[in-house]
Amino acid sequence: MAPASENPEPGAPDHPRRQFLSTAMAVSAVLTAATSLPGTEPMPSTPANQNPRLFSFVGSDVGTWKVTSQRTIVGEALPSVARVEVVAGDVAAAESGWVLRGATSHERYVTRSEKNELLRKQVALGRAEATSGAILPIRKNDKWWALTQEERRAIFEETSHHIAIGMKYLPAVARRLHHCRDLSRVEPFDFITLFDFAPADSSAFDDMLTSLRATEEWKYIDREIDIRLERQQS
C-alpha cells in the first residue's frame, strides 16, 4: 500500500500520540506567534492543510477590535467580551470567551449581473479609514434549510432584496461573509459577516441593518448577535 499522500502529517507509527502532541505544540507555537492570543489551543492539523478560506473570531480580553456594544437581536445571547480578534485559520478554543469559525466560499445566490455589479463596487476589508467594524453572526431555522435553492433565492432577493439593499451601501461598507454550517465542528451560527467602515458611515450601516431586519428573509433567522467594534491602533 502506498504512503498516505492525502495526509501531510508526518507518520510515526509506533508513537502516534507523541507525534500528535508534538505536531499540536508546533502548530500552537505558530498560531500564538501569529495572533498573540494567550490561552488559545489550535487543532492538530498542520498550517499547510488548513482551509485557507477559514477564519476564527475570538472573543476575549485581547484583540485588535474593541467591542463597543454587543446586543442579542434574537435567540440565545453570546457571552459578553471586551475584545475580538479575527484570525486566519482554526482556533479550537479560548481559555475564556468564545471562538466562532467560518469559511469564505463561492456565492450562493447572486446572478451574473448582480455578481458583476458587486465586483465593480465592493472593496476589501482593512482600509485605513475603516476603523469602525461589526460582526453579525446569524443562524437560520430548519424551515429555511428545508427550502430548495430556488425557494431560498426567491425569498432572499425577489422578496427581500438582500443583494439590492447591500449594494446601496457600497463601497462605503466593506464586508466579508463566512459560512459555518458545513465545517467539521458544529458551529452555533450558520453565517458570520464581518464589516468595516469609516465612523462617519455608522448611521448608514445602521440603516442597512434596519432594512434587512424588516425583510421576509429575516423571519427565518432564529439567532442573531450584533457586535460593534472599534479598531485599536497599537
Next chain:
Amino acid sequence: MAPASENPEPGAPDHPRRQFLSTAMAVSAVLTAATSLPGTEPMPSTPANQNPRLFSFVGSDVGTWKVTSQRTIVGEALPSVARVEVVAGDVAAAESGWVLRGATSHERYVTRSEKNELLRKQVALGRAEATSGAILPIRKNDKWWALTQEERRAIFEETSHHIAIGMKYLPAVARRLHHCRDLSRVEPFDFITLFDFAPADSSAFDDMLTSLRATEEWKYIDREIDIRLERQQS
C-alpha cells in the same frame, strides 16, 4: 466575562496541553471502539461538538468494504487500498492509506418538483441486498466555482440532466452526497458520493456513470476516482 459557553471542551487553564492530549486520547478510545480501525488519530474535539453530518472515508487494510477496483478517471491518482471504512465523524489521519472527509448538507440545485420526486423515490444506504458499493470522489475546477449559482444550475441540469439521469436509477441505487469544500481542512476533493446497490444492478450503475461522464458538467471535473466495493459480512 462569562465562561466559554460556545466551547464545550472542559477548561484547564494552567495545563491546556495536558488537557488537550487527554481529551484527544479519550476521543481516540471512543473512535477506536466504534470503528476498530488501528492507527487512526482523531481530532481533539469532543464527539459532542462534531458536525453530525460529517463522515470520514478511511482507505487502509481494514474495513467493512473490500475494494474490488480502484480507477483514476481524471487527475492525480489516490494510493491503492484493500479496504474502506466509512465512519461517522472526523478521523484526522490513518497510519497508512488515506482519509477523505465530507459532510452531508442541504441540496444546492434541485427544484421543488425534483426534490419531491427524489424524496418519493430515493432509498437510504444499507439495505440488506445492497452488498455492492462505490465511492466516487470528484473535484471541480476553478472555472466551475467562479460561475454563479444560476450558471451552475443551467449546466448541471438544463444541459447535463444530472438529476434526471440519477432519477432513472432510483430506487435501485442508493446514494449519499458529501460536501468537502468548506470543511476546516483542505480536502483533496469537492464531493464524495457513496453508493450502494444489489450486485444485479451493477451494470445499471455503470450505465449511469457512463451517461454522467458524457455530460457538459463533467468537463468541469478535474479529478475523479472510481472505487468499487463489496460489503464483507463479518
